[in-house]
Amino acid sequence: xxxxxxxxxxxxxxxxxxxxxxxxxxxxxxxxxxxxxxxxxxxxxxxxxxxxxxxxxxxxxxxxxxxxxxxxxxxxxxxxxxxxxxxxxxxxxxxxxxxxxxxxxxxxxxxxxxxxxxxxxxxxxxxxxxxxxxxxxxxxxxxxxxxxxxxxxxxxxxxxxxxxxxxxxxxxxxxxxxxxxxxxxxxxxxxxxxxxxxxxxxxxxxxxxxxxxxxxxxxxxxxxxxxxxxxxxxxxxxxxxxxxxxxxxxxxxxxxxxxxxxxxxxxxxxxxxxxxxxxxxxxxxxxxxxxxxxxxxxxxxxxxxxxxxxxxxxxxxxxxxxxxxxxxxxxxxxxxxxxxxxxxxxxxxxxxxxxxxxxxxxxxxxxxxxxxxxxxxxxxxxxxxxxxxxxxxxxxxxxxxxxxxxxxxxxxxxxxxxxxxxxxxxxxxxxxxxxxxxxxxxxxxxxxxxxxxxxxxxxxxxxxxxxxxxxxxxxxxxxxxxxxxxxxxxxxxxxxxxxxxxxxxxxxxxxxxxxxxxxxxxxxxxxxxxxxxxxxxxxxxxxxxxxxxxxxxxxxxxxxxxxxxxxxxxxxxxxxxxxxxxxxxxxxxxxxxxxxxxxxxxxxxxxxxxxxxxxxxxxxxxxxxxxxxxxxxxxxx
Ligand SMILES: [Zn+2]
Numbered sequence: 119x120x121x122x123x124x125x126x127x128x129x130x131x132x133x134x135x136x137x138x139x140x141x142x143x144x145x146x147x148x149x150x151x152x153x154x155x156x157x158x159x160x161x162x163x164x165x166x167x168x169x170x171x172x173x174x175x176x177x178x179x180x181x182x183x184x185x186x187x188x189x190x191x192x193x194x195x196x197x198x199x200x201x202x203x204x205x206x207x208x209x210x211x212x213x214x215x216x217x218x219x220x221x222x223x224x225x226x227x228x229x230x231x232x233x234x235x236x237x238x239x240x241x242x243x244x245x246x247x248x249x250x251x252x253x254x255x256x257x258x259x260x261x262x263x264x265x266x267x268x269x270x271x272x273x274x275x276x277x278x279x280x281x282x283x284x285x286x287x288x289x290x291x292x293x294x295x296x297x298x299x300x301x302x303x304x305x306x307x308x309x310x311x312x313x314x315x316x317x318x319x320x321x322x323x324x325x326x327x328x329x330x331x332x333x334x335x336x337x338x339x340x341x342x343x344x345x346x347x348x349x350x351x352x353x354x355x356x357x358x359x360x361x362x363x364x365x366x367x368x369x370x371x372x373x374x375x376x377x378x379x380x381x382x383x384x385x386x387x388x389x390x391x392x393x394x395x396x397x398x399x400x401x402x403x404x405x406x407x408x409x410x411x412x413x414x415x416x417x418x419x420x421x422x423x424x425x426x427x428x429x430x431x432x433x434x435x436x437x438x439x440x441x442x443x444x445x446x447x448x449x450x451x452x453x454x455x456x457x458x459x460x461x462x463x464x465x466x467x468x469x470x471x472x473x474x475x476x477x478x479x480x481x482x483x484x485x486x487x488x489x490x491x492x493x494x495x496x497x498x499x500x501x502x503x504x505x506x507x508x509x510x511x512x513x514x515x516x517x518x519x520x521x522x523x524x525x526x527x528x529x530x531x532x533x534x535x536x537x538x539x540x541x542x543x544x545x546x547x548x549x550x551x552x553x554x555x556x557x558x559x560x561x562x563x564x565x566x567x568x569x570x571x572x573x574x575x576x577x578x579x580x581x582x583x584x585x586x587x588x589x590x591x592x593x594x595x596x597x598x599x600x601x602x603x604x605x606x607x608x609x610x611x612x613x614x615x616x617x618x619x620x621x622x623x624x625x626x627x628x629x630x631x632x633x634x635x636x637x638x639x640x641x642x643x644x645x646x647x648x649x650x651x652x653x654x655x656x657x658x659x660x661x662x663x664x665x666x667x668x669x670x671x672x673x674x675x676x677x678x679x680x681x682x683x684x685x686x687x688x689x690x691x692x693x694x695x696x697x698x699x700x701x702x703x704x705x706x707x708x709x710x711x712x713x714x715x716x717x718x719x720x721x722x723x724x725x726x727x728x729x730x731x732x733x734x735x736x737x738x739x740x741x742x743x744x745x746x747x748x749x750x751x752x753x754x755x
Contacts, residue, residue: 139172157266159273167296180271182198212246213245242270242271301427326361343360409454617702621651623707643668646665660702
């Protein structure tokens with residue numbers, strides 16, 4: 119006896135046999151029993167989810183000779199039932215839209231339709247992949263679709279319903295087929311294996327079911343593939359090797375290693391993927407699926423509705439997810455999504471996967487803000503208690519550690535340094551009492567609490583410390599031309615002069631007054647110029663030849679007229695105007711440069727105050743970390 123592939127051997131023969139698509143089956147069943155069937159059906163959905171199977175069952179329901187009318191329970195024994203199963207029934211035509219898209223084919227079909235069926239009740243035309251039928255083909259068919267003879271039924275099936283022309287869509291009864299849940303496929307695979315007398319373990323059926331991704335036909339194809347390669351029991355290990363895909367256990371191992379910061383184990387697991395010859399892009403995609411499930415398990419109110427997992431897997435996912443911060447899980451998912459893309463493009467996917475696994479296992483863990491805030495409040499209480507001398511005023515009450523709460527929003531978190539590679543990271547950092555000098559302790563209550571991040575504000579706080587910086591720092595000595603400036607390239611065809619800017623700082627105050635008197639639009643340009651002399655007699659400005667933007671803007675007569683006009687208003691005289699072009703030292707003073715220096719100095723001073731704040735130092739010590747970055751109010755995120 120020749121070997122019959124499982125997908126064909128176990129193709130359901132009746133509505134009762136069907137796996138999945140309960141909504142479609144129910145509707146069809148009702149329509150049949152109440153005898154109000156449409157003359158044209160459109161079955162849409164992914165491949166391998168039962169469209170053709172249901173089309174054939176429907177054809178049998180229409181034509182079963184054992185019944186004197188359409189029946190939801192065809193007999194499977196009459197010649198119509200048998201011939202439809204074999205594709206031999208002369209009144210039931212199955213057409214592959216992909217190969218019969220020519221006008222002639224459809225016209226030939228169309229010509230036979232007006233005639234009564236040879237034997238059956240109905241002429242049934244099943245057109246698979248109907249989106250491939252050409253527009254001309256459809257036009258040939260349209261006449262029959264508009265005024266169908268009572269003895270003709272059409273069943274169209276397609277995986278791409280958006281490609282079916284609207285004229286057709288409006289004339290058919292549409293049924294949307296869904297992907298099958300993994301559990302349903304798993305049950306069917308297990309049922310078939312049992313019926314075939316093949317021993318198997320749970321890993322094997324789950325691997326096949328999951329890889330099928332909702333398509334029962336794919337599941338049975340995979341099953342055929344692995345059964346051809348095993349003798350005796352079908353195990354998960356054998357199935358994963360034969361299909362070249364990593365089994366769930368290995369995927370879980372990798373995910374757990376990354377979650378707990380065990381870079382060594384993560385690396386070994388990827389190595390195992392490679393040694394077993396698994397398809398690495400596929401493995402990466404499946405790891406992404408595992409991470410997605412964890413986020414859902416951790417965040418969703420009703421995860422069961424969103425998780426396509428069997429009971430045991432679901433319990434494991436829920437258990438693992440609740441041990442980890444949702445923000446951390448999301449972060450891992452996002453990072454791995456990128457890895458999945460990279461791996462599929464990489465020439466050496468193994469290396470990409472290995473480095474990604476190590477990097478993510480070594481990622482800095484997150485400390486929930488609530489935890490950090492509770493500590494800060496506690497710290498502040500201690501600082502205050504330490505400062506309050508006996509008999510003096512009571513220390514400021516703590517705010518009680520009320521954290522920010524949000525409806526299901528991910529917890530904002532603060533980074534803390536990376537765990538040691540290879541060592542599983544624990545939960546919260548160990549609390550260690552801060553060592554503080556008496557001076558710092560005494561000073562602390564008077565100082566404003568430092569905003570560590572925008573989110574951390576333990577107590578209602580006065581504004582952050584104000585640092586006064588003189589807006590115009592006096593530069594006592596004029597900057598000298600630097601080596602870099604002297605050797606800098608110059609624009610050809612212009613006389614190359616290294617401009618002496620030693621008078622610039624002296625001229626700066628007068629220059630500011632002139633610029634203040636100028637109309638707004640030119641101000642940014644003027645701020646970039648270096649004043650050599652600015653007085654009632656002369657305005658001499660230097661611009662760098664390399665800076666063509668400023669040169670163009672300033673060298674116009676219009677610009678110079680504006681400057682002179684402003685200068686004459688400031689000085690009450692009519693000074694001469696000169697524009698000196700040449701090479702300027704990189705640090706030649708202009709208003710713009712001085713303003714930038716002042717900004718930098720102000721920022722540095724503010725940062726220094728914050729870094730030196732006792733509370734910041736305590737937090738740094740508690741977390742064994744360092745201040746990586748200071749974010750001031752108004753900084754972009
Ligand atoms: Zn029959």
